[in-house]
Amino acid sequence: MALELKNVSKRVGAATHIHETSLVLEPGTFNVLLGTTLAGKTTLMQLMAGLERPTSGEIWFAGHNVTGVAVQKRNVSMVYQQFINYANFTVYDNIASPLRVAGISAREIDSRVNEAAELLRLSPMLKRRPSELSGGQQQRTAIARAIVKDSDIILLDEPLANLDYKLREELRDELPKLFAGRDCIVVYATTEPSEALLFGGKTATLFEGRVTQFGPTSEIYRHPNTLTSARVFSDPPINVAEVRKVNGDIILGDKVKWKVGRAAQALADGAYTIAIRPHHIIPTNGSQEKATIEGRVLVAELSGSESVIHFDMNGQTWVSQSHGIHPFEVGSTAKLHVDVDRSYFFDANGALVGGAG
Numbered sequence: 001m002a003l004e005l006k007n008v009s010k011r012v013g014a015a016t017h018i019h020e021t022s023l024v025l026e027p028g029t030f031n032v033l034l035g036t037t038l039a040g041k042t043t044l045m046q047l048m049a050g051l052e053r054p055t056s057g058e059i060w061f062a063g064h065n066v067t068g069v070a071v072q073k074r075n076v077s078m079v080y081q082q083f084i085n086y087a088n089f090t091v092y093d094n095i096a097s098p099l100r101v102a103g104i105s106a107r108e109i110d111s112r113v114n115e116a117a118e119l120l121r122l123s124p125m126l127k128r129r130p131s132e133l134s135g136g137q138q139q140r141t142a143i144a145r146a147i148v149k150d151s152d153i154i155l156l157d158e159p160l161a162n163l164d165y166k167l168r169e170e171l172r173d174e175l176p177k178l179f180a181g182r183d184c185i186v187v188y189a190t191t192e193p194s195e196a197l198l199f200g201g202k203t204a205t206l207f208e209g210r211v212t213q214f215g216p217t218s219e220i221y222r223h224p225n226t227l228t229s230a231r232v233f234s235d236p237p238i239n240v241a242e243v244r245k246v247n248g249d250i251i252l253g254d255k256v257k258w259k260v261g262r263a264a265q266a267l268a269d270g271a272y273t274i275a276i277r278p279h280h281i282i283p284t285n286g287s288q289e290k291a292t293i294e295g296r297v298l299v300a301e302l303s304g305s306e307s308v309i310h311f312d313m314n315g316q317t318w319v320s321q322s323h324g325i326h327p328f329e330v331g332s333t334a335k336l337h338v339d340v341d342r343s344y345f346f347d348a349n350g351a352l353v354g355g356a357g
Contacts (some may be wrong), residue, residue, distance in 0.1 A: 001027040001061075001062045001152065001183065001185075002024055002025060002026050002027065002060075002062070002185075003023075003024070003025040003048060003059070003060070003061050003153060003185050004022075004023070004024045004057045004060040004061070005021055005022055005023045005024075005047070005048070005057065005058075005059055006022055006057050006059070006060065007020050007021070007022055007056065007057040007058070008021050008022070008047060008054045008057035008058070008059060009018070009021065009054060009055050009056045009057055010043055010047060010054055010055050010209075011055045013022065016111055016209055017040055017043045017209055018040050018043050018044055018047065018209045018212045019209050020056070021044070021057075021210070021211050023204065023211065023214060025185045025187065025202075026081060026185070027152075027183050027184065028182070028183050028184070028185075029185060029186070029202060030176055030179060030188065030199055030200070030201035030202075031185065031186065031187045031188070031201055031202050031203070031204065031220060032187075032188050032189075032190060032195070032196040032199055032201060032202070032203040032204070032217065033045070033057070033188070033189040033190070033203075033204050033206055034190060034191075034192075034193060034196045034203050034204065034205050034206065034232060034242050035191065035205065035206030035207060035232055036131075036191055036207075036232070039206040039208065039209070039232075040206050040208070040209040040210075040312075041099040041158075041189035041206055042157055042189065043209075043216075044206070045078065045079075045155045045189060047059065048076075048143060048153065048155060048187065049071050049078055049153070049155055050066065050069055050070060050071035050073075050074050050076065051071050051078075051312050053067065053068065054067065054308070061074075061147075061153075062152075069272065074152075074153070075097070075149070075150075075151050075152040076151055076152065076153045076154075076155065077129050077145075077146035077147070077149050077151040077153070077154045077155070078146070078154075078155040078156075078157065079139075079142050079143055079146045079154075079155070079156045079157065079159045080142075080157050080158075080159070081157060081158040081159055081160075081161040081162050081244055082143075082162065083130070083135065083138035083139055083142060083162070084142055084189070085130040085131065085138055085141050085142055085145075086130075087130055087131065088129070089129070089130075090126065090127055090128060090129055091117070091122055091125050091126045091127070091128055091129070091130070091133070091141050092113055092117075092126040092127065092141075094130070094141050094144075094145055095113045095116055095117065095126075095141065095144045095145050096112075096113050096148070097145065098145060098148070098149045099112060099113075099148060099149065099320055102149075102300055111205070112148045112150075113126075113144075113148060115148075116144040116145075116147055116148040117144060119144070119147070119178055120140040120141075120143060120144045120174075120178070121140070122137065122140055122141060122144060125137060133271060134167075135162065135163055135164070135167065136163055136164075136170070136171070137169035138155045139160070139162075139163060139167075139171070140171070142159070143156075143159065143171075143175075143178070147178060147179075147182075150184075151184060152183065152184055152185065153185045153187070153241065154179070154184055154185070154186050155187050155189075156175075156185070156186070156187065156188040156189065157189045158189050158190060158191070159171075159350065160172065160195075161187075161191075168226055170256075172195060172198055172199075173353070174201075175188070175199070176199055176200070176201075182256055186201075187293045188308075191209065192235065193221070193232075193233050193234060193235045194235065196217050196221075197217060197218070198219060199217070200216065200217050200218070201216075201217055202215060202216055202217060202220075203215070203216075203220050203233075203235055205220065205224075205228075205229045205232040206232070207228050207229075207231075207232055212225075212226055212229045212232065213225050213226065213229040214226045220233060221233050223352070223355070224344065224352060225351065225352050226346070226350050226351055226352065227240070227273060227275060227344075227346045227350040227352075229345075230275050230344055230348060230352075231275075234277055234278075236278045236308060236319045236321055237278075237319060238275045238276065238277050238312070239275065239276045239277070239278065239313070239318040239319060240273060240274070240275050240280070240316075240356070241253075241273070241274055241313070241314070241316060242271065242272075242274075243270060243271070243272055243273070243274045244269075244270070244271050245260065245264055245267055245268075245269050246269055246272060247269070247279045248260050250264060250274070250340070252274070252313075252314055253314040253315070255314070256293060256313075256314055258291030258292075258293075258309075258338065259291070259340070261340030261341040261343070262339075262341045262344070263331060263340065263341055263342070263343045263344065263345060263354050264345050264354045265354075266354065267345060267353060267354045271348070271351070272347065272353070272354075273345070273346040273347075274343050274344070274345055274346075275343065275344040275345075275346065276338060276342070276343045276344070277342070278308070278318075278319040278320055278321035278337075279321045279322065280338065280339040280342040280343070281293075281318065281319075281320040281336050281337070281338050281339075282320060282321075282322040282336065282337055283307075283320070283322055283326045283334065283335070283336055284322070284337065285337040290337035290338055290339055290340065291340050292329065292335065292336070292337055292338075293313065293335075293336050293337075293338055293339045294333055294334065294335055294336070295311035295312050295313045295318065295328050295333070295334055295336065296311060296312040296331065296332070296333055296334075297309050297310075297311050297328045297331060297332050297333075297334050298310045298311055298312055298317060298330065299328065300328040300329070300330055302325055302326075302327075302328075304325075305323065305324075305327040306321060306322060306323055306324070306353070307320075307321075307322050307323075307324065307325060307328065308320065308321050308322075309328050309334060310317070311334055311336075320334070320336055343355060
């Protein structure tokens with residue numbers, strides 16, 4: 001029952017929306033497509049669903065080539081970030097609609113609708129219409145309609161993007177539980193690395209229509225195989241600079257230098273690109289393994305639980321993200337500490353050559 005993309009590409013005129021891509025998604029898995037807006041997530045989902053036909057390559061499901069099979073003939077559900085519900089239907093009828101189209105018996109429809117409503121805490125609202133629901137309840141209805149169908153493939157295209165913070169947090173916690181134990185393939189598209197980490201499962205990082213890496217989510221986060229994957233999987237943006245390794249030192253520019261940590265210990269002397277996540281550059285030094293750097297504060301963002309600053313680092317803008325409140329002033333010089341053992345090193349082609357993860 002696996003979904004397999006074999007050398008699939010999608011071109012529209014002269015523009016390539018999806019470069020040649022091969023993926024295998026197994027039944028019973030939760031898969032995340034992670035990338036910025038216009039990275040190709042929606043197009044890839046539309047190809048999986050049969051809403052778009054690939055320019056080249058094939059799509060197989062359960063051992064059958066379904067490349068030319070219309071979406072109406074596939075057991076697929078898709079939920080978008082907009083609340084797409086039938087305004088003149090009750091919540092019950094919205095959820096039941098795909099089952100009625102499929103010719104399911106009234107008794108079976110009632111059983112499935114009530115089960116889905118219970119899962120998504122919609123039972124008290126089944127007689128209401130979408131206009132009487134909050135945004136979160138409307139999106140719950142759309143998700144219920146997707147899962148009630150008992151689809152082989154469920155595609156969720158940034159379904160929480162238009163919800164407020166509290167509702168997003170609530171549904172993020174619930175979604176993996178909804179699909180636990182189901183023998184379906186779930187694909188969830190997001191721009192947020194934190195969502196991918198929360199859901200776990202497997203993640204495909206996308207950049208400009210290319211899948212740069214695919215595998216267990218935590219593994220990709222800890223061991224990005226390219227600089228592009230590391231950038232996709234970092235928010236705030238990962239800090240990047242050209243450095244040299246010389247006689248046991250890492251040298252950045254003319255003035256910044258620190259001792260080589262475990263991440264670069266095995267590397268030969270030479271030029272590399274270093275990448276350091278913002279939460280590995282902090283204002284407190286709890287370890288002798290940290291290197292001290294200084295930078296002029298450009299932006300300071302303080303919340304109740306963390307401090308984020310953008311600072312000038314040897315002519316480049318870097319970011320520090322730390323727990324707690326640290327009163328940085330714009331224009332001042334910040335003294336920060338780098339966890340050198342948690343850096344990544346990439347060669348001239350952007351391939352990972354060193355890093356503790």
